[in-house]
Amino acid sequence: MSCFFDWKEDRNLTLLVDFYELTMANGYLKKGVGEKIAYFDMYFRKVPDDGGFCIMAGVQQLIEYFNNLKFTDEDISYLRSKGIFSEEFLSYLKNFKFSCNVWAVPEGTPVFPNEPLVIVSGPAIQAQFVETMVLLTINHQTLIATKANRIVRAAAGRPIFEFGSRRAQGYDGAIFGARAAYIGGCVGSACTIAEKRFGIPAVGTMAHSWIQLFDSEYEAFKAWAETYPDNCLLLVDTYNVLKSGVPNAIRVFDEVLKPMGLRPVGIRIDSGDVKYLTEKSRKMLDDAGYPDCKIVVSNSMDEYIIRDVLSQGAKIDSFGVGERLITAKSEPVFGGVYKLVAIEENGKIIPKIKISENPEKITNPGFKQIYRLYDRDSNKAIADLITLADETIDETKPIEIFDPVFTWKRKKVENFYAKKLLVKIFENGRCVYECPSVNEIRDYCAAQIDTLWEEVLRFENPHKYYVDLSTKLWSVKQRLLNQFNILYNK
Amino acid sequence: MSCFFDWKEDRNLTLLVDFYELTMANGYLKKGVGEKIAYFDMYFRKVPDDGGFCIMAGVQQLIEYFNNLKFTDEDISYLRSKGIFSEEFLSYLKNFKFSCNVWAVPEGTPVFPNEPLVIVSGPAIQAQFVETMVLLTINHQTLIATKANRIVRAAAGRPIFEFGSRRAQGYDGAIFGARAAYIGGCVGSACTIAEKRFGIPAVGTMAHSWIQLFDSEYEAFKAWAETYPDNCLLLVDTYNVLKSGVPNAIRVFDEVLKPMGLRPVGIRIDSGDVKYLTEKSRKMLDDAGYPDCKIVVSNSMDEYIIRDVLSQGAKIDSFGVGERLITAKSEPVFGGVYKLVAIEENGKIIPKIKISENPEKITNPGFKQIYRLYDRDSNKAIADLITLADETIDETKPIEIFDPVFTWKRKKVENFYAKKLLVKIFENGRCVYECPSVNEIRDYCAAQIDTLWEEVLRFENPHKYYVDLSTKLWSVKQRLLNQFNILYNK
Numbered sequence: 014m015s016c017f018f019d020w021k022e023d024r025n026l027t028l029l030v031d032f033y034e035l036t037m038a039n040g041y042l043k044k045g046v047g048e049k050i051a052y053f054d055m056y057f058r059k060v061p062d063d064g065g066f067c068i069m070a071g072v073q074q075l076i077e078y079f080n081n082l083k084f085t086d087e088d089i090s091y092l093r094s095k096g097i098f099s100e101e102f103l104s105y106l107k108n109f110k111f112s113c114n115v116w117a118v119p120e121g122t123p124v125f126p127n128e129p130l131v132i133v134s135g136p137a138i139q140a141q142f143v144e145t146m147v148l149l150t151i152n153h154q155t156l157i158a159t160k161a162n163r164i165v166r167a168a169a170g171r172p173i174f175e176f177g178s179r180r181a182q183g184y185d186g187a188i189f190g191a192r193a194a195y196i197g198g199c200v201g202s203a204c205t206i207a208e209k210r211f212g213i214p215a216v217g218t219m220a221h222s223w224i225q226l227f228d229s230e231y232e233a234f235k236a237w238a239e240t241y242p243d244n245c246l247l248l249v250d251t252y253n254v255l256k257s258g259v260p261n262a263i264r265v266f267d268e269v270l271k272p273m274g275l276r277p278v279g280i281r282i283d284s285g286d287v288k289y290l291t292e293k294s295r296k297m298l299d300d301a302g303y304p305d306c307k308i309v310v311s312n313s314m315d316e317y318i319i320r321d322v323l324s325q326g327a328k329i330d331s332f333g334v335g336e337r338l339i340t341a342k343s344e345p346v347f348g349g350v351y352k353l354v355a356i357e358e359n360g361k362i363i364p365k366i367k368i369s370e371n372p373e374k375i376t377n378p379g380f381k382q383i384y385r386l387y388d389r390d391s392n393k394a395i396a397d398l399i400t401l402a403d404e405t406i407d408e409t410k411p412i413e414i415f416d417p418v419f420t421w422k423r424k425k426v427e428n429f430y431a432k433k434l435l436v437k438i439f440e441n442g443r444c445v446y447e448c449p450s451v452n453e454i455r456d457y458c459a460a461q462i463d464t465l466w467e468e469v470l471r472f473e474n475p476h477k478y479y480v481d482l483s484t485k486l487w488s489v490k491q492r493l494l495n496q497f498n499i500l501y502n503k
Numbered sequence: 504m505s506c507f508f509d510w511k512e513d514r515n516l517t518l519l520v521d522f523y524e525l526t527m528a529n530g531y532l533k534k535g536v537g538e539k540i541a542y543f544d545m546y547f548r549k550v551p552d553d554g555g556f557c558i559m560a561g562v563q564q565l566i567e568y569f570n571n572l573k574f575t576d577e578d579i580s581y582l583r584s585k586g587i588f589s590e591e592f593l594s595y596l597k598n599f600k601f602s603c604n605v606w607a608v609p610e611g612t613p614v615f616p617n618e619p620l621v622i623v624s625g626p627a628i629q630a631q632f633v634e635t636m637v638l639l640t641i642n643h644q645t646l647i648a649t650k651a652n653r654i655v656r657a658a659a660g661r662p663i664f665e666f667g668s669r670r671a672q673g674y675d676g677a678i679f680g681a682r683a684a685y686i687g688g689c690v691g692s693a694c695t696i697a698e699k700r701f702g703i704p705a706v707g708t709m710a711h712s713w714i715q716l717f718d719s720e721y722e723a724f725k726a727w728a729e730t731y732p733d734n735c736l737l738l739v740d741t742y743n744v745l746k747s748g749v750p751n752a753i754r755v756f757d758e759v760l761k762p763m764g765l766r767p768v769g770i771r772i773d774s775g776d777v778k779y780l781t782e783k784s785r786k787m788l789d790d791a792g793y794p795d796c797k798i799v800v801s802n803s804m805d806e807y808i809i810r811d812v813l814s815q816g817a818k819i820d821s822f823g824v825g826e827r828l829i830t831a832k833s834e835p836v837f838g839g840v841y842k843l844v845a846i847e848e849n850g851k852i853i854p855k856i857k858i859s860e861n862p863e864k865i866t867n868p869g870f871k872q873i874y875r876l877y878d879r880d881s882n883k884a885i886a887d888l889i890t891l892a893d894e895t896i897d898e899t900k901p902i903e904i905f906d907p908v909f910t911w912k913r914k915k916v917e918n919f920y921a922k923k924l925l926v927k928i929f930e931n932g933r934c935v936y937e938c939p940s941v942n943e944i945r946d947y948c949a950a951q952i953d954t955l956w957e958e959v960l961r962f963e964n965p966h967k968y969y970v971d972l973s974t975k976l977w978s979v980k981q982r983l984l985n986q987f988n989i990l991y992n993k
Contacts (some may be wrong), residue, residue: 024514029674031709033665035695040730044791047714053712061868097734135980137716144710147668156672182646182677184519190673204516206687207523209581209684215521219530220634222543222843225855226536229862240530244587246818252858254985274614285860294524336836345835346670346826353712368742370775475556495740 016046026078030086030145035092039102047105047138050357052380055131055147058373059160061344068162068458068466069130070193073120073448078146079439082111093239095476096141102237105138113139115439118383120449121158121196121458122434123465125397125480128383130155132435135442137356144351153186153439154193157339162462163441164334166470167316171495172331174216175202176311177339190339196454203333211451216282218244224251231261238269245270246278246309249294254282259294263301279307287312288327294361295328309333313342316472323326352376361491366493372418378493379486383434386412386426387464394464395426396479399435399485406431417490424479516568518578520635524838525582529592530626537595537628540847543872545621545637548863551649551834554577555965556613556955558652558948559818560621561644563610563938568636569929572601580961584974595628596804603629605929606875609647611938611948612924613955613972615887618873620645620839622925625932627846633772634841640794643676644683646837647829651687652952656960657806659813661934664706665692666801667829669701680829686944693823701941708734708771714741721751728759735760736768736799744772749784752925753791769797769820769848778817784820799823804834856983862908868974868983876916879953884954886914887924896921902972903972907980914969 042048061066082105086093092106113135118124131147133140151153165173191207201214206216219237226234230252238245247265249258259280266277280298282290287310300304310322311333319332337340354376355364364378367502380402386395396414398406400494406412408430416422438446449457468476482490531537550557573639574582574596582588603625608614621637623630665684667781673678681697691704698705709727719732720742728735731819737755739748749770754890756767770788772780777800786797801823809822826832844866845854854868870892876885885940888896896902898920906912930937939947972980 022738026674026696028699029668029677031668031693031707032694032695032705033709036731037709037713040713040727041716042728043730049716051712051716088699095705097731141710141712145669149671149674152670153673153676177982178519178521179635179841180642180838181639182672182830182835183518183643183677183679184639186643186671188673189520203523204522205520205522206516208522209518215522216520217526217586219523219708220631221529221857222532222541222631223527225843225857226531226539226541226846233860234788236534237530240533241587253860283862324608336838340672340830342835345672345830345832348670348826351669353715356716367715368713370513370743502667 025081025088025182027084027086027147028091029149034142034144034346034470036097038142039098041138041141042102042105048076048136050134050355051137051140052134052355052362053140053351054129054146054354054376054381055133055151055349055351055394056127056129057155057310057347057349058126059348060126061156061341061347062163063185064126065158065162065469065471065478068158069118069122069124069199069346070149070158070196071150071189072117072119074154074189075117075147075150075450076438076444076446078150079115079143079442080444081109082143084109085378099282110290110442111134111139111386111439112439112442113143113439114437116435117438119436119454119457123461124155126480127377127480128397128399128436129381132381148349148351152349154189154351155452156341156345157190157193158197158458159347161194161199161223161338163316163472164314164319165198165333166324167472168320168332171329172200173198173337174333175199175204178204178391181339184222186339190381192451195337195451197461198455199334203434213451217280218246219248221248221251221370225247230257230387231264234261234265234461235269237267242270242273242275245276246307247280248283249280250282250284250457254285254290255293255297259297261420263297263303264292264389265305266301267302274313277303277306279309281309281311281333283311285312286327288322288325291328292326295473311335313337317343320472336478347456354378356378362491363499366490368497375494376480377486377490379489381460381486385434386431387431389428389430392464393466393480395429396424396481397480398481399486400483401489404485414479416479417482417487420487431447508558514573515578515693516636516677517574519583519633519639524632524634526587527630529588531628531631532595533590534796536680538626540622541622541627541630541843542617542624542845542852543630543634543841544844544866544871545620545623545839545841546617547645547837547839548616549838550616550832551646552653553866553964554649554653555959555961555968556615557837558621558648559608559612559614559645560610560648560686561641561679562607564644564679565621565637565640566928566934566936566938567605567624568640569601569605570934572633573919574599585785589784595630596986600932601629601929602626602932603633603929604927604931607928608924609926609944609947611944611951613884615968616925617970618887618889619866619871619925623873624870636832638839638841644679644686644838645839646831646835647683648679648687648948649688649837650831651684651828652948653806653962654804654809654822654828655688657809657813658822661819662686663993664691664821664823665689665694665828666690667825668694668960670826671829675739676829682941684828685941686948688945688949691701699765702763703763703941709738711738711741714738724751724755725759728755732760732763733767735765735822737770739770740772740774740775744775744780745783746785748820749787753787753793755990756791756793756796767793767796769799771801773801773806775802777819778812778815782816782819801825803827810962818965825936844868854979854983856980856987857947858987863985867972867976869979871976874921875924876919878922879918882954883918883956884968886971888921888971888973889940889976890973894973894975904969907972908975937970
């Protein structure tokens with residue numbers, strides 16, 4: 014799989030791990046439970062920005078992590094220096110060989126709260142250890158893919174370029190953020206390394222400093238047009254958009270491009286009131302014979318501002334979106350969690366539950382699968398059904414689904430087909446999944462979003478998509494809740 | 504300098520650059536201005552969360568970037584494939600040798616809006632190229648150090664542990680975020696690799712899954728106490744803090760630790776109402792003979808919640824702070840900018856200005872220095888004075904400073920001493936600065952914060968610290984503004 018990035022020694026992220034994973038792992042070994050088979054679910058509880066769904070992303074990087082997971086002698090020496098780990102444990106780490114099974118929802122899939130996005134099963138010592146990186150990887154990219162998709166949808170068909178590297182939270186925030194933004198529907202990124210590494214189209218023209226470095230705006234524009242006559246997009250707001258920038262741009266289009274028989278690509282406005290400035294600029298360009306010259310806007314944009322200025326009639330052909338996308342500024346945390354849901358005893362899977370006073374924080378126990386039910390006529394997604402892993406869905410018969418809390422809320426689903434969402438990506442520590450390219454993931458994402466009803470896509474107060482539990486899973490959960498109640502609420 | 508992390512091929516971040524830096528660089532070369540000496544300032548305009556100051560961070564990583572800046576054959580091939588760069592430019596990149604001068608404010612220094620935190624001067628083609636990484640590096644770490652320091656101050660002496668890796672925006676967000684949080688005053692981090700790499704104390708005990716993996720909470724606690732009798736800190740909220748967690752903890756302290764003559768370290772509460780739960784838990788622990796058992800809280804904390812629960816009398820000894828610190832959730836963007844401020848012509852420095860309709864977006868032109876004026880008696884910082892680089896301050900005479908916008912606001916400063924904030928870190932592309940260790944930076948930061956008045960430290964509506972321009976610099980700016988006015992506001 015040549016698309017994989019091979020982490021060498023100096024990019025060894027094995028110790029990018031919460032310290033308690035190590036203290037627990039050492040304890041599991043000491044207490045003889047390290048080899049007990051445990052099942053962990055990674056899932057989230059709430060869609061950022063109160064949206065209707067999220068976009069799964071980060072699986073490729075998670076695979077790279079598992080593939081590169083090993084402890085160097087330096088790692089072991091450092092751990093030994095802490096003085097709390099047994100030699101038996103350090104020797105276990107030295108010979109560490111990842112042997113878990115892993116399932117994941119493919120990148121680009123719309124996903125919903127409480128669904129397991131990643132399941133890791135294997136020796137407790139291992140399945141526990143990978144928690145930090147499973148969460149970090151999926152939380153980050155899913156956050157950005159979800160935010161990017163909101164912005165893309167707000168622009169209603171106008172291209173969105175990701176311009177946020179300089180305001181990202183760290184280098185990987187920029188690089189993998191650009192990747193996630195592309196999956197979510199952006200058409201390109203200013204982040205050059207993201208093109209080299211993933212094939213995401215890199216775009217960009219000039220900064221204000223280009224203008225300032227020449228003796229005048231006109232000379233700067235002229236120098237640009239002469240350098241890039243085929244790709245002439247001019248930044249017009251260094252001094253004054255309407256009095257200087259657009260008139261100078263038109264003059265250069267006339268003087269440099271016209272004699273060569275070339276058309277300008279566009280102008281970019283990076284400050285000021287974009288509604289007013291784009292309307293005026295549009296008219297000036299049209300009147301000068303450049304109705305095909307595009308207007309790009311790039312000033313603190315997000316889905317809310319884009320919707321607002323477009324609804325006011327701003328004349329914008331595409332958007333460059335920076336800090337508010339690359340940090341998901343309006344809600345910069347994706348709250349994925351990683352919870353123990355089952356253990357094996359004598360080859361049998363024993364479901365486990367984590368209780369909370371907060372009912373929505375109670376976990377769904379057991380080893381599970383997710384089925385997405387689609388309408389046979391419209392191909393729209395009707396509901397997701399979380400089942401125990403060994404359940405099957407009979408597509409030939411109607412199925413009754415019900416709200417797991419308000420169980421009287423029932424719905425009979427007919428004329429449907431069901432697709433499993435979780436696919437196996439690691440079998441006994443060996444990767445068994447072929448990662449699609451980012452272009453394939455991006456196309457898949459767009460196609461999957463087309464299966465969602467408009468009501469789910471709405472920005473404000475979207476319809477809550479059904480994520481229900483199978484009767485069998487629901488019964489397991491009830492049984493564990495009742496047991497807990499007897500034990501602890503005496 | 505052995506503390507430096509040497510980026511190898513696979514961590515080659517040279518192309519982590521906005522694509523327009525490359526199109527501009529190619530254009531500068533073509534137009535014969537590539538070797539023109541340019542001066543760029545990196546600065547910010549607004550303190551996040553409306554705070555009174557920021558904490559500078561990220562200089563060490565910026566140095567690592569400059570030291571590792573080179574284009575591999577693979578980079579060149581990729582760029583050639585874009586079809587828009589001249590062979591002359593590609594050959595320039597192949598032989599690229601960083602030759603700029605760079606000045607920076609040392610890490611851990613409190614800094615204020617409109618002060619140059621980094622200055623890069625050198626051939627335009629180079630000084631332009633490094634923009635993205637200067638901004639990305641300093642923006643990220645300064646954001647997190649600033650946020651961490653707010654949280655540390657809110658806790659009023661109680662230790663803050665950084666627990667956010669899993670919710671960070673990418674791997675570097677976790678690693679360098681942990682570094683910045685430590686500089687800002689955290690006492691440790693759960694991020695293990697940050698200890699291995701920087702020496703930041705790694706801490707952590709157990710997750711809920713430890714409890715779940717055993718047959719009961721009591722057995723889980725017992726297993727822990729037997730494994731780590733010297734470091735027994737128990738997570739008490741898996742089932743029910745007051746009915747189960749604290750009673751089981753006390754039982755295990757009594758049964759396991761007491762016979763060994765050991766004391767417990769503490770309990771951790773990760774959910775529920777921390778005011779209520781810590782008060783009740785404190786009483787239970789005290790009554791059981793464990794008044795020395797600490798209570799650690801780690802549930803969606805930030806400076807606002809910490810202040811609130813402490814003011815209500817919550818019994819908390821230390822805090823674990825996760826997602827709201829590592830992403831600076833309340834304001835996750837540090838808006839640093841990088842602007843051309845001067846060029847050299849015939850060996851003379853010509854100041855340049857960037858105009859905006861928004862007065863606070865107008866740049867301070869010229870090659871500059873910052874002096875911090877301290878009171879000789881109290882050693883408190885009185886004001887910062889931005890000057891042209893060749894100005895000196897006569898400490899033996901009073902100095903009159905004035906607001907650069909409301910120039911009638913004047914203040915005579917007497918009995919002061921002045922310190923230069925900007926130090927040279929690169930001379931003709933060679934590092935001339937010895938980076939302090941993170942512990943030295945952290946101590947320096949704490950000492951520097953002690954030089955700020957309480958009024959500047961306040962969370963709500965802090966006093967605006969004076970950042971004024973020298974008369975000479977102010978006059979240069981006025982002259983350029985007037986020239987601009989004549990040229991563009993006809």
